[in-house]
Amino acid sequence: MQQIFNFIVRFKTGLTFLLLLFVALSLTIEAHSYHTSKWISSTNFISGSIYEWQAEVTDYIGLRSENNKLTKENTRLRNKLVNLQQSALNVADTLINKDTIYSSFPVKLIRNSYLKMDNYLLLNKGKKDGVKENMGVISSQGIVGIVEETTANYARVISILNGNISINAKLKKTNHFGSLTWNGRNPNLVALIDVPRSAKIQVGDTVVTGGNSLIFPENIPIGRIEDFQLNPNQGYYDINIKLFNDMTSLKNLYVIQFNRKEEASFLLEKQETDE
Amino acid sequence: MNNYGLHILRFVSLVLLQVLILNNIMLFDFVNPYIYPLFVILLPLNLNQIKALILAFVMGLSIDLFQDTGGVHAAACLVIAYLRPLVLRFSFGINYDYQTLKFYNEGFKQRFNYLAIMIFMHHIVMFSFEAFSFQYALLILKNTLYSGLFSLFLMLLVIQLIRKDK
Numbered sequence: 213m214q215q216i217f218n219f220i221v222r223f224k225t226g227l228t229f230l231l232l233l234f235v236a237l238s239l240t241i242e243a244h245s246y247h248t249s250k251w252i253s254s255t256n257f258i259s260g261s262i263y264e265w266q267a268e269v270t271d272y273i274g275l276r277s278e279n280n281k282l283t284k285e286n287t288r289l290r291n292k293l294v295n296l297q298q299s300a301l302n303v304a305d306t307l308i309n310k311d312t313i314y315s316s317f318p319v320k321l322i323r324n325s326y327l328k329m330d331n332y333l334l335l336n337k338g339k340k341d342g343v344k345e346n347m348g349v350i351s352s353q354g355i356v357g358i359v360e361e362t363t364a365n366y367a368r369v370i371s372i373l374n375g376n377i378s379i380n381a382k383l384k385k386t387n388h389f390g391s392l393t394w395n396g397r398n399p400n401l402v403a404l405i406d407v408p409r410s411a412k413i414q415v416g417d418t419v420v421t422g423g424n425s426l427i428f429p430e431n432i433p434i435g436r437i438e439d440f441q442l443n444p445n446q447g448y449y450d451i452n453i454k455l456f457n458d459m460t461s462l463k464n465l466y467v468i469q470f471n472r473k474e475e476a477s478f479l480l481e482k483q484e485t486d487e
Numbered sequence: 488m489n490n491y492g493l494h495i496l497r498f499v500s501l502v503l504l505q506v507l508i509l510n511n512i513m514l515f516d517f518v519n520p521y522i523y524p525l526f527v528i529l530l531p532l533n534l535n536q537i538k539a540l541i542l543a544f545v546m547g548l549s550i551d552l553f554q555d556t557g558g559v560h561a562a563a564c565l566v567i568a569y570l571r572p573l574v575l576r577f578s579f580g581i582n583y584d585y586q587t588l589k590f591y592n593e594g595f596k597q598r599f600n601y602l603a604i605m606i607f608m609h610h611i612v613m614f615s616f617e618a619f620s621f622q623y624a625l626l627i628l629k630n631t632l633y634s635g636l637f638s639l640f641l642m643l644l645v646i647q648l649i650r651k652d653k
Contacts, residue, residue: 225537236558236561237562241557242557254555262503263553396623
């Protein structure tokens with residue numbers, strides 16, 4: 213017994229170091245696993261309100277380019293609306309807008325990040341405003357990420373620039389599916405993997421979301437094919453995609469809510485329990 | 488440790504400086520300076536090693552809290568706090584052993600060595616933990632080199648700025 217105490221007293225510095233290092237390591241491992249609730253997260257009150265204050269102060273800086281983006285989006289939507297109204301004249305009114313499968317609402321980004329291996333974003337709305345886990349986040353130009361954790365006032369988004377994320381995507385032209393990942397190098401380039409050899413692809417083809425998930429609706433734009441090569445061993449393409457979004461300057465975003473999520477996930481769970 | 492206030496002020500201002508300003512500097516799109524290790528570097532030289540470890544851990548964890556990095560910065564701070572006595576002995580030699588060391592009385596070369604070793608140690612631990620895979624070894628080294636040089640430059644500036652007049 214005496215010897216144990218002597219040992220502890222003699223190596224107390226080393227032991228403290230190892231203990232704290234162990235805590236830090238386990239927090240790091242926790243941060244690398246997708247979909248576990250995190251002990252250390254920027255959605256807490258202190259960092260949340262500091263970032264919100266910072267966003268309020270610096271909002272004015274990008275105002276002009278942000279206005280341009282929103283005006284462009286308005287024009288695009290207005291054009292669509294005009295077309296829709298014209299086609300609506302021909303169809304009975306009751307067929308349209310009876311039930312909306314997806315609805316979206318606006319949020320503001322208060323912290324951006326795109327230089328790290330695993331990037332997370334912070335939004336200015338949380339549970340109070342209806343933001344829930346696993347909702348998709350898009351900008352006017354394309355997808356941004358998935359809501360991972362929410363508190364009352366803030367939501368943390370796992371960015372598409374994160375090694376732990378993988379999103380179902382497809383080629384718009386041929387409807388071949390693949391998964392979207394990021395290799396941690398360039399904030400404008402993501403990779404589409406697992407596209408089968410049979411797909412005919414060309415540089416410049418558009419890639420959109422696949423709709424095989426309960427998070428994003430189908431046909432949300434992602435990016436354009438920059439280059440590709442066939443992986444000879446596996447028979448799959450490795451495709452580099454240039455994002456439509458400029459991930460380095462995001463401000464006004466939309467959170468997408470899938471209104472039939474409970475219904476769909478009920479069926480999925482039922483299938484799992486049946487098996 | 489007769490001036491708690493100074494250290495608390497240093498702690499808070501370094502965290503805010505790092506989080507609100509320095510993390511938005513993206514030189515050439517990948518160089519990001521880290522200045523908060525200065526807190527660990529400037530801890531009193533005769534401070535109990537266990538206290539130093541705990542303070543370093545808290546400092547790193549507060550940065551992690553803002554950056555969503557888990558325990559990456561906490562681990563990096565811990566490592567440099569643990570190895571600090573060794574680095575001090577290496578760079579300042581006999582003065583450190585006799586407890587007569589005054590940081591600003593030493594020559595520029597010794598101070599530079601101390602800062603450089605601490606910063607590069609911190610950066611390499613931090614970037615390795617952040618990547619968490621040997622696959623990115625080259626990227627880690629590149630980031631360490633460029634960000635390290637930038638951090639070193641900034642820290643030398645800040646140290647001159649906050650220097651107490653004799």
